[in-house]
Amino acid sequence: MKTVTKTALANLKLNRGRNLISGFAILLTTLLIFFTITIGMAAGSVELAAVNVYYPTYHAMFRGVTEENVQRLESQNEIETMGLREDFAYGVDDDADIGFYAMDEEGIRLSKIELEEGHFPREGKEIALSRGLLAEYGLEAGIGDQVTLPFQLVEDGGLGWQQEDTFRITGFLETDTDPENKAYGVICSLDYMRTSVPAEDRAYRVLLRLKDTQEKGDGIETVDALEERACEMGEDFGVDRDNVVVNTTYLLANYTDPGLYTGIGAIILVVVVAGVLCIYSIYYVSMVPKIQEYGRFRAMGATRRQVRQVVFREGLAVAFAALPAGLLLGSILARPVLLTIYKMADNVETAYTEPGMHQLCVELLEKGQVPILRWWIYLLTILAVLATVWLSLVKPMRLAARVSPVEAMRYQGGSSRKKDRRGYESLNISRLTRTNLGRNKRRTVLTVLTLGSIGILFMAVATVLSCASPKEIARQEFEGDYQIYVDSWEGDKMNPDRAWASIMQDNPLSSAFIEEVRSVPGVEGVKVRSWLQGSLSDLDPERQITTANLEGYEDSYKEVILSGITEGTADWDELKKGEKIIMNQRLQHWFPDLTAGSQVKLLLETEQGPVERTFEIAAVGAYPSGICGGNFLLPAESLVRFTSANLSQTLVITVDKEQKEEAFQALDAMAQISPYLATDTYDTHLQTWESGMGIIALLGYAFLIVLGAIGIMNLVNTMINSIYTRKKELGMMQAIGLSERQLLGMMQMEGLFYTAGTLAVALGIGSLAGYGVFRYMKAENIMNVTSYHYPALPAVLLALVVALTQVLLTGAVSRSFRKMSLIDRIRYSE
Numbered sequence: 001m002k003t004v005t006k007t008a009l010a011n012l013k014l015n016r017g018r019n020l021i022s023g024f025a026i027l028l029t030t031l032l033i034f035f036t037i038t039i040g041m042a043a044g045s046v047e048l049a050a051v052n053v054y055y056p057t058y059h060a061m062f063r064g065v066t067e068e069n070v071q072r073l074e075s076q077n078e079i080e081t082m083g084l085r086e087d088f089a090y091g092v093d094d095d096a097d098i099g100f101y102a103m104d105e106e107g108i109r110l111s112k113i114e115l116e117e118g119h120f121p122r123e124g125k126e127i128a129l130s131r132g133l134l135a136e137y138g139l140e141a142g143i144g145d146q147v148t149l150p151f152q153l154v155e156d157g158g159l160g161w162q163q164e165d166t167f168r169i170t171g172f173l174e175t176d177t178d179p180e181n182k183a184y185g186v187i188c189s190l191d192y193m194r195t196s197v198p199a200e201d202r203a204y205r206v207l208l209r210l211k212d213t214q215e216k217g218d219g220i221e222t223v224d225a226l227e228e229r230a231c232e233m234g235e236d237f238g239v240d241r242d243n244v245v246v247n248t249t250y251l252l253a254n255y256t257d258p259g260l261y262t263g264i265g266a267i268i269l270v271v272v273v274a275g276v277l278c279i280y281s282i283y284y285v286s287m288v289p290k291i292q293e294y295g296r297f298r299a300m301g302a303t304r305r306q307v308r309q310v311v312f313r314e315g316l317a318v319a320f321a322a323l324p325a326g327l328l329l330g331s332i333l334a335r336p337v338l339l340t341i342y343k344m345a346d347n348v349e350t351a352y353t354e355p356g357m358h359q360l361c362v363e364l365l366e367k368g369q370v371p372i373l374r375w376w377i378y379l380l381t382i383l384a385v386l387a388t389v390w391l392s393l394v395k396p397m398r399l400a401a402r403v404s405p406v407e408a409m410r411y412q413g414g415s416s417r418k419k420d421r422r423g424y425e426s427l428n429i430s431r432l433t434r435t436n437l438g439r440n441k442r443r444t445v446l447t448v449l450t451l452g453s454i455g456i457l458f459m460a461v462a463t464v465l466s467c468a469s470p471k472e473i474a475r476q477e478f479e480g481d482y483q484i485y486v487d488s489w490e491g492d493k494m495n496p497d498r499a500w501a502s503i504m505q506d507n508p509l510s511s512a513f514i515e516e517v518r519s520v521p522g523v524e525g526v527k528v529r530s531w532l533q534g535s536l537s538d539l540d541p542e543r544q545i546t547t548a549n550l551e552g553y554e555d556s557y558k559e560v561i562l563s564g565i566t567e568g569t570a571d572w573d574e575l576k577k578g579e580k581i582i583m584n585q586r587l588q589h590w591f592p593d594l595t596a597g598s599q600v601k602l603l604l605e606t607e608q609g610p611v612e613r614t615f616e617i618a619a620v621g622a623y624p625s626g627i628c629g630g631n632f633l634l635p636a637e638s639l640v641r642f643t644s645a646n647l648s649q650t651l652v653i654t655v656d657k658e659q660k661e662e663a664f665q666a667l668d669a670m671a672q673i674s675p676y677l678a679t680d681t682y683d684t685h686l687q688t689w690e691s692g693m694g695i696i697a698l699l700g701y702a703f704l705i706v707l708g709a710i711g712i713m714n715l716v717n718t719m720i721n722s723i724y725t726r727k728k729e730l731g732m733m734q735a736i737g738l739s740e741r742q743l744l745g746m747m748q749m750e751g752l753f754y755t756a757g758t759l760a761v762a763l764g765i766g767s768l769a770g771y772g773v774f775r776y777m778k779a780e781n782i783m784n785v786t787s788y789h790y791p792a793l794p795a796v797l798l799a800l801v802v803a804l805t806q807v808l809l810t811g812a813v814s815r816s817f818r819k820m821s822l823i824d825r826i827r828y829s830e
Contacts, residue, residue, distance in 0.1 A: 004306050004309045004310055004313065005313060007297070007310050009313075009317065011047050019314070019318045020048040021716055022134055022315070022318055022715060023318045023319075023321055023322040024322070024709075025362060026318065026319050026323065026326070026385065026389060027323075027325050027326040028326070028386075028706050028709050029272075029326070029328070029385060029388055030322065030323055030325075030326025030327060030330070030381060030385045031326045031329055031330050032706050033268055033272070033381050033385060034326065034327060034330035034331075034377065034381045034385050034702065035330055035333075035334070035337070036267045036268055036333075036377075037268070037332065037377050037380060037381065038330065038334045038372060038373065039337065039338060039341075039379055040267075040462055041374070041377065042370070042372040043338065043341075044226065044316055045370050045371065045372070046338070046342070046361045046364055046365060046370045049364050049369065050360045050361045050364060053252045055112065055247070056110055056111045056112045056207070056247060056250065057109075057110055057112060057209070057247075057250060058083070058110040058111070058207040058208060058209055058247055058250075059184045059208060059209050059210050059226055059230060059246070059250075059433055060204065060207070060208060060227070060230035060234075060244055060245065060246050060247060060249070061205050061207050061208075061224075061244075061245040062204075062205065062206040062237070062239045062243065062244060062245075063203070063205050063236050063239070063244075063245065064203045064204075064239065064243050065203065065204045065205070065206045065237065065239060066202070066203070066204075066238070067199045067200075067202050067204070069237045069238060069239075070084065070204050071471065072237060073206060073208070073237060076233070077211075078210055078211055078229070078233065078290070079208050079209070079210060079211070080208075080209040080210060080211045081106055081110070081208070081209050082106065082206055082207060082208040082209070083103065083104055083105075083107025083108070083109065083110045083111070083206070083208075084102075084103065084104045084106075084107050084190065084205070084206060084207075085101055085102070085107045085111070085204065085206075085207060085747070086103075086190070086193050086197070086202060086203070086204050086205065087099055087101055087154065087205065088100060088101075088102055088153060088154055088188075088193045088196065088197050088202075089151040089152060089153045089154060089196075090152050090154070091133075091150065091160060091184070091186065092150040092151060092152060092162050093136060093137070095136070095182055096133075096136050096153075096182035096183065096184060097182065097183045097184070098133065098136075098183075098184045098185070098186065099183075099184075099185050099186070100151055100185075100186045100188055100552075101186065101187055101188065102188045102189060102190045102192065102193030102194075103120075103187060103188075103190070104190055105120070106207075107207050108120055108187070110207045110209070111186065111207065113174075114173070114174040115128060115171045115172065115173060115174055116171075116172045116173065116174045117143060117171060117172045118143045118169070118170050118171030118172060119170055119171050120170065120171055120187060121170050121171075121187060121189040122170075122189060122190060122193060123189050123191045124168075124191055125165065125166065125168060125189075125192055126165045126167065126168055126169075126170045126188075126189050126192075127167040127168070127169060127170065127186055127187060127188050127189075128169070128170055128171035128172065128173055128186075128187040129169065129172070129173060129184070129185070129186045129187070129409060130172065130173040130185070131172055132184060133184040133481065134147070136182065136184065137149070141169055142169070142214050143169055143170065143171070143172070144170075145167065145168070145169055146166050146167065146168050146169070147166070147167060147169060148164055148165070148166045148167075149164060149165065149186070150162055150163070151164065151165075152162040153196060153197065154197075154663075155201070158490065159189075166429075167188075170288055171187075173185070173187070179603065184819060208230075209395045210226060210229055210233075213481040223248070223251045225283060226246075226251055227246045227248075227251070230244055230246060230770075231244050234245055245572065247324055249713065251437070257385070260286035260817050261343075267703075268312075268384060271506055272384060272387070272391075272456065273453075276388055276391045276392050283680065285625065296623065297310070303440075304402070305401075306403035307397075307400050308397040308398070308400065308401045309399040310400075311393060311396055311397045311400050312390075312393055312397055313343050313547075315389055315392070315393045316389065317535060318389075319385065319386060319389040321429065323382060323385055323386075326385075327378060327381065330381075331373055332373050334373065335365060338365060338372065339362060339366065341367050341699070342361045342362045342365065343362055389736075393463055395440060395648045398436075408547055409411065411591045427720050431578060431598040442653040444753075447754060448754060448757035448758055448761060449761060450764075451754070451761075451768075451802075452703070452756075452757070452758050452759040452760075452762050452765070453761075454708050454760025454762075455758060455759070455761060455762020455763070455766050455802075456761065456762055456765050456766040456769055457702050457704060457766075457797060458708070458762065458766065458794070458798055459762060459766025459767055459769065459770050459791065459795065459798070460769045460773050461700045461701070461703075461768060461772045462705060462770065462791035462794035462795070462798075463508075463767075463769075463770025463771065463774055463790070463791050464589075464700075464770070464773055464777065464783075464785075465693070465696070465697050465700060465791070465794075466789045466790070466791040466794070467774050467777070467785045467787065467788055467789050468693060468696075468777075468783045468785050469693075469789060470686055470687075470689035470690040470693045470784075470787070471686060472787055473689045473693075473785075474682060474685040474686040474688075474689050475594035475624075475626065475682070475782070476624040476625065476626055477544075477624065477625050477626045477654045477685055478626045478680070478681075478682045479527075479626045480527070480652035480653050480654050480682065480683045480693055481653060481654050481655045481660070481681065481682050481683075482653040482654075482655060482664060482667055482679065482680075482681050482682070483650055483652055483653065483679065483680045483681075484509070484517070484650075484651045484653070484664070484667065484670070484671050484677055484678075484679055485649060485650040485651070485677070485678055485679075485680070486500070486503055486507070486508065486509060486546045486648075486649050486650075486676055486677060486678075487676060487678040488500045488503050488676070489676065498676075499682060500531065500533050500605070500649075501533070501605045501606070501607060503606045503676055504607060504645040504646055504647055505645050505646075506641075507645070507646035507647075507648055508673075508674040508676050508677055508738070509528070509646065509648040509649070509651060509677075510646065510648075513670075514526060514528065514648070514651065516665065516670065517651060517653065517670065520663055520666045520667060520670075521659060521662065521663065521666070522655045522658075522659030522660065522662055522663030522666075523653060523654075523655055523656075523663055523667075524654045524655060524656055525653070525654045526606050526652070526653050526654075527554060527556055527557070527651070527652040527653075528554060528636070528648050528650070529551060529552065529553060529554075529636075529648075529649055529650040529652065530551065530552030530553075530636045530639050530647035530648055530649060531549065531550070531551060531552070531630065531647055531649030531650075532549065532550040532552070532604055532605070532606075532639055532642065532643065532647055533547065533549050533550075533604070533605045534547070534548040534549055534550060534602045534604040535547060535548050535602070535603045535604055535713075536548045536600065536601070536602065536603075536607060537603040537612055538592075538601045539591055539600075544615050545590050546587070546590055546631065547630075547721075548600075548603075548631055548632060549629075549631060549632070549635055549703070550581075550602075550604070550630055550631040550632045550633070550639065551628060551629060551630035551632070551633055551634075551649075552633075552634055552635065552636035552637075552638070552639040552647060553633065553634075553635060553636055554635075554636055555572075558572045558635075559621075560627060561582065561621065561633055563726065564621040564622055564623045564627075565582070565619045565620070565621045566585060566620055566621055566622050567585075567595060567619060567620040568595075568596025568597065568617070568618055568619035568620060569596075569618070569619055570582055570618040570619040571618075572635060574640060575618065575634055576635045576637045576638050577638065578613075578634070578638040578639075578641040578642070579615065579616065580615060580616045580618035581600070581615040581616070581617060581618060581632050581633070581635075582617075582618060582619050582621050582630065582632065582633040582634070583600075583619075583620050583621070583632055584620075584622075584623060584631045584632065584633065585620050585621060585622040585623075585630070587631045588620065588630075594617060594620075595617065595620065596617055596618065596619050596620055597616070597617065598617045599614055599615070599616055599617075600614070600616075600617055601613075601614050602614075602615065602632070604642055604643075606642060606643035606645065607643060607644075608643070608646045611642060611643075615632075620632070624786065634713065645730055652711055653667065664681065667679065708801075712805060716809060745822040747810050748807075750805040750806070750810075751809065751810040754804070754806060755802055755803050755806045758802055759798070759802060762798060762802075763795055763798070763799070767790070767795075770791070771788065774788050798830075
């Protein structure tokens with residue numbers, strides 16, 4: 001075996017060029033696998049640490065639990081611990097949102113509420129509140145002082161009459177809930193709540209932690225399993241799934257998330273497959289011209305097993321040299337890369353995470369409080385890379401060992417099965433190129449497919465990013481450039497004027513106001529969307545499931561509304577009669593029996609009281625949330641048949657880009673005149689999505705660039721072997737008249753073939769694969785993808801990069817080849 005090892009080491013030096021190329025490919029493969037595991041697991045660890053500092057620790061919360069069911073839940077063996085919370089009142093203030101919460105000790109602990117000073121209320125009229133709330137009311141008080149606060153009790157799902165009471169402060173909350181938006185909380189004792197709210201009207205929020213099934217030997221607890229257990233328990237106590245709120249962020253950070261490991265495993269599998277293809281191709285292409293060498297080794301008495309061992313040990317030696325470099329590079333870059341990701345994510349946290357969450361992750365990473373590099377990640381990476389190298393060498397080992405010594409000595413790099421060879425009466429550059437490419441069709445096809453497979457991945461990812469365009473997604477959830485809408489809510493006895501039925505009688509979006517908006521400099525167009533509230537009088541009269549609001553549209557929406565129909569047909573003029581209606585497809589989630597042709601009874605709320613009307617569902621349509629917020633759609637003209645009130649609810653405004661800032665300022669000023677109006681802009685939605693998709697795009701393309709570099713190593717190896725193994729042949733052709741220009745032309749033509757083949761596979765199959773991914777994402781409603789956009793720019797960039805790489809590579813190889821004299825080329829032999 002020493003001879004085998006020495007031969008392998010000798011080949012390691014002899015095949016220095018190939019081994020450098022394969023070593024670099026192994027290094028990149030190691031880096032990708034190490035990064036995938038490290039970044040994926042470290043992100044989970046960092047968020048776990050941040051979540052455990054930041055988030056409540058309950059598993060799930062049951063809403064609307066009666067006093068009787070609270071007592072029954074306390075006897076459940078599956079519950080590790082539970083706490084109570086009752087949102088029984090809301091403070092009265094024009095500028096702030098103030099909630100009055102009654103909680104027991106366990107509820108406070110599970111909610112992770114901390115005090116800056118004092119203790120939590122225990123009995124009677126004791127309260128804990130924030131200093132910010134006192135400042136909001138213009139009060140000054142300390143621990144033990146009494147303050148009088150106004151509030152409205154929650155009654156029948158709405159708010160009762162204003163009342164006030166005097167409370168004694170026992171503690172100050174550590175921080176305001178959301179001081180920027182003026183949202184505050186007042187913690188009260190359960191005793192006070194129970195004296196204020198009758199037992200039959202209490203609707204507790206029960207915070208609970210379930211016992212871990214690992215203790216029973218059922219295996220690792222997962223997020224999905226915990227959620228399912230919570231929902232099943234809720235059903236047993238009359239709590240439907242809509243009222244089971246799972247603490248998803250906390251669960252994902254502390255329990256097994258099948259999606260995380262599935263995602264990491266899928267990426268590793270892609271890397272391994274790509275690595276196997278590329279490294280195998282490198283060894284296979286390099287193995288073909290060395291068949292004679294292994295044949296001589298066989299003739300000297302080596303067995304097939306020894307030949308395989310020579311190839312395997314040579315490849316293993318390259319892997320052992322490249323692995324530490326990849327692991328070292330990954331170890332150095334892991335923390336900076338993760339820090340960069342979280343710093344970029346910090347720009348979008350207000351939309352999707354709790355304020356300060358990503359900043360806390362950054363602080364934990366900068367202080368080194370979260371371990372990122374773990375020994376088992378190194379072990380797993382080493383095993384994955386060695387498996388990749390072994391799979392890559394299986395075919396080359398067999399190729400080297402299966403040819404007999406006599407066949408190996410005669411081997412010329414083509415197919416040994418082909419007896420006859422086609423000749424030409426005259427030769428040209430094109431025929432010479434075709435002859436060389438056809439000499440080993442398997443090598444040629446393998447190189448094209450290997451490079452093309454990476455191109456397919458690139459096009460699939462590019463299609464996802466193109467279809468998940470921030471502009472497209474933002475446009476799906478927001479129409480126009482600027483919106484002024486009526487800010488209404490229901491069930492507030494102290495503010496009955498906020499109910500839509502009240503506002504529409506004196507709607508601030510009057511004809512005069514709309515005309516004033518149209519006259520603002522820079523405003524190019526104003527569209528009005530109407531609104532009428534209702535309920536399904538037969539199917540859901542109490543609105544426990546959903547509402548049955550009607551949204552009315554001007555004629556300018558005709559094409560958009562009709563084009564969104566997925567079931568049935570509708571005529572716009574016929575819809576104006578008010579007898580037929582279009583239903584939003586999402587309503588079928590709750591009522592699958594409602595289809596085109598069904599009759600539906602709606603109880604509409606008008607200024608004169610509820611009016612019941614029966615409609616025929618002419619069609620069912622799917623519409624983006626930015627276009628349709630209601631469950632039923634009608635032309636605005638038909639709504640006039642149900643009420644004479646002003647139903648204008650949203651003004652969709654488009655503005656001239658050059659005058660946007662001035663127009664927005666003027667529109668803001670107009671909206672502030674009425675307390676019933678609020679505003680929103682497309683730019684706000686766009687900025688949020690641009691930040692989020694920017695991170696995804698950066699990670700996706702960085703992954704593909706490294707993967708592409710592995711493929712380029714394969715192309716480099718193929719071109720070098722294609723030229724240098726034919727030195728003698730090319731030298732002979734030059735001796736009989738082949739010019740340097742013709743030689744360069746032949747090399748360029750070969751390179752052009754690889755370029756064209758790679759692009760054909762990448763752009764052809766890749767485009768189809770990308771479209772398939774789009775269809776899946778649309779069907780599963782992933783990332784709000786709804787429209788297909790071909791990634792034209794990424795496709796052009798891919799073509800340019802492949803072509804440029806090929807031109808540079810051909811030029812470098814040809815320059816190196818031309819440095820050899822003609823005599824040296826003719827003398828060259830393996």
